[in-house]
Amino acid sequence: xxxxxxxxxxxxxxxxxxxxxxxxxxxxxxxxxxxxxxxxxxxxxxxxxxxxxxxxxxxxxxxxxxxxxxxxxxxxxxxxxxxxxxxxxxxxxxxxxxxxxxxxxxxxxxxxxxxxxxxxxxxxxxxxxxxxx
Numbered sequence: 001x002x003x004x005x006x007x008x009x010x011x012x013x014x015x016x017x018x019x020x021x022x023x024x025x026x027x028x029x030x031x032x033x034x035x036x037x038x039x040x041x042x043x044x045x046x047x048x049x050x051x052x053x054x055x056x057x058x059x060x061x062x063x064x065x066x067x068x069x070x071x072x073x074x075x076x077x078x079x080x081x082x083x084x085x086x087x088x089x090x091x092x093x094x095x096x097x098x099x100x101x102x103x104x105x106x107x108x109x110x111x112x113x114x115x116x117x118x119x120x121x122x123x124x125x126x127x128x129x130x131x132x133x
Contacts, residue, residue, distance in 0.1 A: 006132055007046055012038040014124035021120065024091040024113050033085045041079045045125070049075055073118035080114065088113055 015038050019025050027034050052071050053060065059067045080086045091108040108116065 008039065008042045010125055010128045010132060011042045011045060013128050014121055015041065017124050018117060018121050022091065022113065022117060024089045024108075025117050026087045026089075027083075027085050028087060029085045037079075037083045037086055040083050044075050044079055044082075048078075069119065069122070072122045073115055076118035076121055077114050088117070
């Protein structure tokens with residue numbers, strides 16, 4: 001039971017951090033809706049992902065496990081389809097300046113935000129798993 005709660009807390013913390021980093025990913029409906037969405041994502045990540053990895057095992061072996069990134073993005077996309085409170089919109093940046101480095105304005109379409117969100121969610125989940133140990 002402690003293992004499941006730790007995984008749920010890790011996913012919840014990762015999703016909260018993701019919604020703070022990328023403002024075009026939002027969860028409407030308050031805290032109950034947020035916690036319910038995280039529960040659905042936890043089920044997808046810790047039950048659906050191993051099944052998908054098992055089905056895609058030959059492709060994962062051929063691509064030296066690079067296909068697992070695609071599976072993570074697909075899990076994130078399926079989560080946005082299953083949970084109606086999760087909203088993905090296009091991302092617009094006005095550009096910024098970091099010391100001598102200037103980043104010009106850019107925009108991301110919805111599908112690009114899903115790809116970036118899936119990858120960033122994977123990194124955040126791994127980071128918080130590492131901190132919890």
